[in-house]
Amino acid sequence: MEEHPVEQDDFIMVDVPGDLSVPNIGLGTLGTMLKTFGFVVHKMPHTNIDSWENILYRTILDIRPRFVGFSIHCTTVLRALRWVAKYKESMPRDTFILFGGPQSENEHLDSRYAKLHNLQYLPVDKDIFRHPPNSGISEILLYHDTSFDPRYIPCYQKWDISAFEDYPIITSHGCPNSCSFCGLSSVFWQPREMDAIIDELELCTQFKPRKLTVWDSNFACIKNHAISVSKKLAQIVRVPWRVNGLCLKDASDLDFIREIVKRGCYQIYIGIERIDNDKLYIKGGEVISIELAIKIINEIKNIGAVVVGSFICGLEHDTEDSVWNSFNNAKILGLDNQIWGLAIPMPKTQLYEFVSLHGHFLKDYRECSFQKPSVAFETPWFSAEKRTKVFQEIKSELVGLNADFSQKQISAFESAKTGLNK
Numbered sequence: 023m024e025e026h027p028v029e030q031d032d033f034i035m036v037d038v039p040g041d042l043s044v045p046n047i048g049l050g051t052l053g054t055m056l057k058t059f060g061f062v063v064h065k066m067p068h069t070n071i072d073s074w075e076n077i078l079y080r081t082i083l084d085i086r087p088r089f090v091g092f093s094i095h096c097t098t099v100l101r102a103l104r105w106v107a108k109y110k111e112s113m114p115r116d117t118f119i120l121f122g123g124p125q126s127e128n129e130h131l132d133s134r135y136a137k138l139h140n141l142q143y144l145p146v147d148k149d150i151f152r153h154p155p156n157s158g159i160s161e162i163l164l165y166h167d168t169s170f171d172p173r174y175i176p177c178y179q180k181w182d183i184s185a186f187e188d189y190p191i192i193t194s195h196g197c198p199n200s201c202s203f204c205g206l207s208s209v210f211w212q213p214r215e216m217d218a219i220i221d222e223l224e225l226c227t228q229f230k231p232r233k234l235t236v237w238d239s240n241f242a243c244i245k246n247h248a249i250s251v252s253k254k255l256a257q258i259v260r261v262p263w264r265v266n267g268l269c270l271k272d273a274s275d276l277d278f279i280r281e282i283v284k285r286g287c288y289q290i291y292i293g294i295e296r297i298d299n300d301k302l303y304i305k306g307g308e309v310i311s312i313e314l315a316i317k318i319i320n321e322i323k324n325i326g327a328v329v330v331g332s333f334i335c336g337l338e339h340d341t342e343d344s345v346w347n348s349f350n351n352a353k354i355l356g357l358d359n360q361i362w363g364l365a366i367p368m369p370k371t372q373l374y375e376f377v378s379l380h381g382h383f384l385k386d387y388r389e390c391s392f393q394k395p396s397v398a399f400e401t402p403w404f405s406a407e408k409r410t411k412v413f414q415e416i417k418s419e420l421v422g423l424n425a426d427f428s429q430k431q432i433s434a435f436e437s438a439k440t441g442l443n444k
Contacts, residue, residue, distance in 0.1 A: 031154060032087035033061040036078060038098035038105075039071040041393035044190050047237065048123055049093045050176025057177060059151045061088075065180035071101075079109050086114050088154050091165075093123040096391040100135060106162060107139040118155065119162050120146075124205070125388070126166040128369045135388060136162065173215060175222045178229070186229035189259075190237050193219055193251045197239040199269065201295065202338060202372035203365055204239075211240060213247045216254075223258040233435070234263040241265045242272035249281050256285035262438035264289035270302065270310065274318045276325065283326045288438035289431060290322060291330045291361075296337055297348040312351055319356045328358040328427070328434045335413050336365040336397070338376045342408045349416050359427040362416055364395040364409070377401075 033056050037046045053063045064085060066078055082090060090113075092102040099121070106119055113119070121129065121143070129136065133143050144161035178186065196209035226234070234255065242248045242265075255263055263286050270292050273279060279290070294302060302310045319329050333352060335345050352360055367374040368387050377383060381401040390398045395413065400406040 031061050031089075032064060032085055033089045033091060034064045034066060034078075034081065034085065034087045036066045036090060036092045036102075038092055038094070038101050039074050040098040040101070041096050041391040044188070044235070044237075045176075045178060045181055045185050046093055046095075047176055047190055047192055048095075050178050050181075051174045052091065052093070052122065053177035053180075054174045056151060061151070063177065063180070075105050075108070078105070079112075082113060082117060087117055089118050089120050089163075091120045091122060094121050094126060094129065095124045096393075097388060099125055099129065099388050103135055103139045103141060106141060110141075116156075120150075120165055121162055122165040122167065126164055128387075130164055130166060131369065135386070173218050175218060175225060183229055186226070187232045189226045189229060189231035189234045191219075191222060191226070191234060192237050194238045194240065194243065194247065197267075198243060199240065200372075201293075202376070203295075203334065203368065205368045205371060211243045213244060216250060219251060220254055220258065223254055227259060231259070231261055233261050234259060235266055236263060237266050239267045240272075241268055242275075242278065245272070245275065245278050249278070252282045252285040252287065256442060260286075260442050262286050262288045262435050262442070264291065266291045268292050270294065270315065270318065273322060273329075274310075274314075276318075276321055279322055279325050279327065283438070284441070286438045286442045287327060288434040289328045289330065291332065294331045294352070295334050296340070296344075297351040298344065300347075300351060312354070316354065316356055323356070323358070326434060326437055328430050329356075330359040330361060331355065331357040332361045332363070334363055334365050335416065336399075336404065336409050338373060341404050342412055345412050345416075349419075353423065358430050359424050360420055362413070362420065363392040364390075364397060364413055366390045366392070366398050 035049050035053055037049050049065075053065070056063050064081075064087065066074070066081060078090075092098075092105075094102055102121065110119070129143060130145050136143055142161045143164040146163045146165050148165075148167065150163060150165065192214065194211060194213045196211040197204070198211045236251070241251075265282070265287060268290050273290060273292055297312070300312055302312065302315050322329050331352065333348065349362075365373060366387050367377045367383065377399045381399050383399050384406055385396060385398045387398065390396050397406045397409045397413075400409065
């Protein structure tokens with residue numbers, strides 16, 4: 023790795039308490055990069071949403087770091103802005119505040135919420151880490167790393183080990199499917215270097231995880247890469263694992279499914295999103311009948327994995343009737359579990375442009391998340407009131423539909439564990 027002339031500068035990484043409970047992979051990767059620049063990297067001690075603000079402030083006064091870096095994603099940018107507005111004037115004058123993460127580019131394009139807190143952004147690039155300024159400035163440094171360096175292995179040493187009972191890993195980046203609501207629609211898919219994956223898997227064994235989750239947006243874009251990853255998982259970590267992102271068209275390759283299940287995959291999460299006119303529009307625009315989808319899902323279950331399907335309520339042309347049609351058809355697919363969320367119009371997506379032209383925004387995307395759903399927009403043919411009603415009724419029905427999922431999941435997990443130990 024290239025080294026840079028920074029000597030013993032402190033950087034506090036802040037994972038703002040938010041809606042996700044998994045360790046922040048992006049923040050861990052940032053920690054590794056900062057170490058290559060010569061920073062002494064600290065991670066704010068794990069705390070809850072009620073006490074993190076004061077603990078962070080006291081930590082800053084104690085360490086007096088050169089940078090305090092906030093990872094902003096989902097609703098966390100609003101909490102980070104409130105913290106800066108509250109404590110900025112009493113911060114050490116030689117400490118810089120930096121925002122980075124999945125939403126940093128959006129913040130650059132739309133700084134309304136920063137201005138509401140009487141704050142300004144100063145966009146910076148990676149050079150800020152190579153040559154840190156000598157004195158503090160009034161703006162928030164806004165860092166958006168558009169590159170993808172597959173060599174970096176997340177630096178998790180300062181995290182709470184108990185957070186890694188379910189170890190998170192990314193083995194590829196981007197997605198080719200261009201879903202209308204997805205912020206990754208313009209990011210090309212590329213595999214992570216296998217050497218880096220192997221290094222991370224060897225590193226993760228020190229956390230003694232009970233299981234592992236592959237958080238790729240499209241794990242099986244190139245199946246040979248996915249199978250190679252599954253072999254290394256079985257050889258090095260030897261714990262059951264689940265795939266969080268898989269397309270139905272890839273899951274229909276049952277030889278591929280057999281390969282990854284044989285190597286410890288116990289759960290497959292398939293993005294379905296909607297069912298229109300009694301057909302599933304699988305990624306890339308291809309169409310599949312409900313009958314074929316039922317056959318594929320049942321065969322995956324027979325191979326030994328539980329199958330979770332994700333759906334979104336209220337996409338572009340949805341109506342109350344179309345959402346109910348999608349839900350009623352989803353019930354007959356034979357899924358072990360259904361996850362439903364409300365559509366969120368993220369900037370620079372097709373859904374955002376559609377709402378701009380045909381609908382009415384009700385909430386900014388920074389006030390919404392899939393973990394805590396809220397109606398973010400409406401259209402003349404599908405009001406906010408109807409969206410709320412449909413979603414609440416679907417969530418109520420899901421309680422019964424998903425009632426025995428935990429037991430199915432435990433059974434598949436134990437079977438995978440037994441297979442790995444043979």
